[in-house]
Amino acid sequence: MGQPQITVFMAAYNQADFIKQSIDSILTQSFSDFELIVVNDGSTDDTAIIVESFTDNRIRLVNNDGNKGLIYTRNRLLTLARGEYIAILDGDDIAQPDRLKLQYNFLSANPEIALCGGHATIIDENGDKTGDQLMVPVDNVDLFMLFGNPFVNSTTMFKTSVFNELNGYQNYSISEDFDLFIRMAEKYKVTNLNETFVNYRVHSHNTSALNLGTRLANERKIISHLQERIGLPNHERWLSPHIELFNWTLLRTHLNDYLLLLHELKSANNISKRYDQETLNRFLFNKWMDVLISDQINELTLKWYLKNEIFKSAYFNFKKFRKAFKNSMKQLLS
Known part of the structure; x- marks a missing residue:
C-alpha cells in the first residue's frame, strides 16, 4: 500500500x-x-x-x-x-x-x-x-x-x-x-x-x-503558560480568577476580580501584541457579558455593564442594552 x-x-x-x-x-x-x-x-x-x-x-x-x-x-x-x-x-x-x-x-x-x-x-x-x-x-x-x-x-x-x-x-x-x-x-x-x-x-x-484531579492540576500549569504567553505581569495574582473563568465555577463575590483580570489581559496584549487588539477587546467584552448573565452571577445591572475598563459603546448594541436595562429594572423592583 x-x-x-x-x-x-x-x-x-x-x-x-x-x-x-x-x-x-x-x-x-x-x-x-x-x-x-x-x-x-x-x-x-x-x-x-x-x-x-x-x-x-x-x-x-x-x-x-x-x-x-x-x-x-x-x-x-x-x-x-x-x-x-x-x-x-x-x-x-x-x-x-x-x-x-x-x-x-x-x-x-x-x-x-x-x-x-x-x-x-x-x-x-x-x-x-x-x-x-x-x-x-x-x-x-x-x-x-x-x-x-x-x-x-x-x-x-x-x-x-x-x-x-x-x-x-x-x-x-x-x-x-x-x-x-x-x-x-x-x-x-x-x-x-x-x-x-x-x-x-x-x-x-x-x-x-x-481523572478530574489530575486534569485540574494540569489546567493550572496550562493557564499559567497562557498568561505568560500574553505577557500578563504577576500572573500568580490572577491565577485563581482565571481558573474559575476557565472551569466556569464563578462566584458572585469574585465579580470584580474577573473584571480586573479581563482588563489586565487587555493591557498585557497591548504590549505583547499576541492577538489583534480590537478582536481581543471585543472578545473580552463578550466574555464579560457571559459572566454577568451566567446562572452563578446573574448580575445584569447597567453599572456592571458600563465598567469602562473593557467597555466600548460600539460593542454594546441595542439588544444588549435593552436586556441589561430590563434586568436592572427587575432588580430595582424586586
Missing part, C-alpha cells in the same frame, strides 16, 4: 464494547485514502481480538508492551504515522461518513492552517443520542483558548509535519491534547469548521470522568 493521505489514529484500552462501531465508521468513510492505526494499550478484554477480526489492509494494529498510558500511546504516532494529516478518533466514538473528506478538503485548500476540528453529537453507552451537542467556536478559536479548550479532541485533524515538529504530546496527563493545540496555535493558524464530525460517547469509563 502506498503512502496514505490521512493517518486515522485510535488509542484503545479495554474498548471491546465500542471499538467495532468506531472502526466501522472509518471503513465506511466517503474518503478512502487513509490508514487506520489502532494502538492497543495493554487491554485486558477482547479489544485486540476485535481489531484483528477486520481484514481491511488499511488497518494496522500495534500492541504496547503492557499498559503504558495515553501520552505514550499517542506519541507512537511520531514514528508510525505515514499520512500527510493525522485524524484523531477515540475508540468509543463514531465518525460521521463525510468527516475525513470535509477536513481533508479544507486543510488542503488552506495550507496555512495546521489544525481543524468540529462539533460533536453526544451519545450514551448504548449509542443513543442524548439530545445534547458539543458546539465549538468557529471564529477566533485561538482567543477561546484563553478560557478553555475549544476543540473536541475526537474531531481534530492536524498536519503530521507540525505534530512531529512539536515533538508530539507532552506530559500533561488528561490535558495533553489541549497543551498540543496551544503549542500549535502559537506557531500556526488553527480553527474549527461549522460541521458535526463525530458522535461522542459519554459513559462511566471516560478518561476525563475518572
Whole structure:
C-alpha cells in the first residue's frame, strides 16, 4: 500500500464494547485514502481480538508492551504515522461518513492552517443520542483558548509535519491534547469548521470522568503558560480568577476580580501584541457579558455593564442594552 493521505489514529484500552462501531465508521468513510492505526494499550478484554477480526489492509494494529498510558500511546504516532494529516478518533466514538473528506478538503485548500476540528453529537453507552451537542467556536478559536479548550479532541485533524515538529504530546496527563493545540496555535493558524464530525460517547469509563484531579492540576500549569504567553505581569495574582473563568465555577463575590483580570489581559496584549487588539477587546467584552448573565452571577445591572475598563459603546448594541436595562429594572423592583 502506498503512502496514505490521512493517518486515522485510535488509542484503545479495554474498548471491546465500542471499538467495532468506531472502526466501522472509518471503513465506511466517503474518503478512502487513509490508514487506520489502532494502538492497543495493554487491554485486558477482547479489544485486540476485535481489531484483528477486520481484514481491511488499511488497518494496522500495534500492541504496547503492557499498559503504558495515553501520552505514550499517542506519541507512537511520531514514528508510525505515514499520512500527510493525522485524524484523531477515540475508540468509543463514531465518525460521521463525510468527516475525513470535509477536513481533508479544507486543510488542503488552506495550507496555512495546521489544525481543524468540529462539533460533536453526544451519545450514551448504548449509542443513543442524548439530545445534547458539543458546539465549538468557529471564529477566533485561538482567543477561546484563553478560557478553555475549544476543540473536541475526537474531531481534530492536524498536519503530521507540525505534530512531529512539536515533538508530539507532552506530559500533561488528561490535558495533553489541549497543551498540543496551544503549542500549535502559537506557531500556526488553527480553527474549527461549522460541521458535526463525530458522535461522542459519554459513559462511566471516560478518561476525563475518572481523572478530574489530575486534569485540574494540569489546567493550572496550562493557564499559567497562557498568561505568560500574553505577557500578563504577576500572573500568580490572577491565577485563581482565571481558573474559575476557565472551569466556569464563578462566584458572585469574585465579580470584580474577573473584571480586573479581563482588563489586565487587555493591557498585557497591548504590549505583547499576541492577538489583534480590537478582536481581543471585543472578545473580552463578550466574555464579560457571559459572566454577568451566567446562572452563578446573574448580575445584569447597567453599572456592571458600563465598567469602562473593557467597555466600548460600539460593542454594546441595542439588544444588549435593552436586556441589561430590563434586568436592572427587575432588580430595582424586586
